[in-house]
């Protein structure tokens with residue numbers, strides 16, 4: 001973390017060589033083994049990793065793709081729904097699929113809306129800073145007026161006692177509780193509950209099965225993250241994921257292969273966000289915030305066998321990795337589909353249905369269609385290199401109802417050709433593109449950039 005003074009973290013000094021080893025690019029062979037196994041186990045037959053390209057690691061086509069073909073459905077390694085989005089959408093905490101029922105989704109949202117209204121007398125929502133996170137942190141103010149819907153109706157929607165017209169065409173999986181007994185995490189299936197438990201949640205659960213002092217420490221950590229920056233919740237998942245898989249330095253390194261894209265240097269803030277005179281101060285503030293968050297996490301789950309994982313250097317690198325490589329996690333809302341379906345009914349049917357649904361839609365306000373939003377890291381998507389004239393892009397189709405990253409071909413791609421996506425808005429002028437890409441640590445020399453480069 002060059003340039004802003006010595007680290008406040010003792011572990012940074014105590015374990016400097018181990019940390020350096022952890023943060024170094026993984027040896028080619030172990031990276032190769034990791035990705036080969038990932039591609040084999042997830043049956044991603046259409047792609048392969050290449051290691052010797054002009055940009056180092058990249059993803060190539062393993063077969064021909066036509067325009068519009070699905071190239072890859074990549075399962076996230078870690079991800080989380082934005083804290084504020086939990087008011088709007090109840091989704092599986094592991095795969096981010098909407099759960100319960102249309103009635104439950106609407107009732108839950110109106111219920112929380114009414115609580116918010118009675119607590120501070122307003123429906124306005126506040127957006128917490130998310131400088132280090134991806135950009136869609138805030139879902140905006142609520143325009144709904146939940147007081148128009150009687151509390152009994154809201155309750156019976158939530159409890160499943162009241163059913164709305166035609167929701168049988170929009171079935172959602174039933175809610176499965178956390179095996180550790182906390183109320184924060186809910187799932188679409190037992191297999192998602194078990195996978196989440198094994199991957200991260202067994203160390204982060206605040207349920208009754210967690211030892212009381214650890215539970216209190218975890219609650220403090222979670223509260224701090226919710227109040228400052230929810231990227232810390234994703235960073236904690238990355239640490240527990242590594243911790244649960246590794247009880248030795250060697251394994252820790254292997255697990256890290258999956259998380260690190262060599263060549264990314266995090267600087268505690270994206271350069272383009274702020275004016276350079278304020279930059280040092282701003283970085284210092286972000287680092288102090290991260291350090292406090294890390295202390296709270298350490299109080300809860302520190303493991304002396306994996307001490308270097310709890311250093312500020314590693315925490316900072318994880319946050320930086322998210323900043324550069326994360327994709328916004330978006331899952332479209334079935335509540336939106338439902339109201340569109342009602343609106344498209346033949347006139348007489350529509351009139352009948354709207355007697356029931358109309359007041360609910362009014363109460364939800366114009367944000368009725370808010371999708372599940374969060375941030376996630378995808379191991380294979382993050383290996384795809386950038387081009388300003390990409391041949392693929394991330395795009396959710398109607399059938400994609402969970403948190404996977406879906407990569408679609410934008411043009412025909414032939415076998416062995418490199419698959420590229422755009423990290424930025426590729427329609428920006430040349431200078432602005434290069435400026436934004438400088439944050440990723442490279443100068444783009446794609447065909448479009450070669451043509452547009454001023455001489």
Ligand SMILES: [Zn+2]
Pocket residue numbers: 092093094095096097187188189192
């Ligand atoms: Zn699920």
Ligand SMILES: [Zn+2]
Pocket residue numbers: 178179180181182183184185201204205206207
């Ligand atoms: Zn739990």
Ligand SMILES: [Zn+2]
Pocket residue numbers: 387388389444445446447448449
């Ligand atoms: Zn370019």
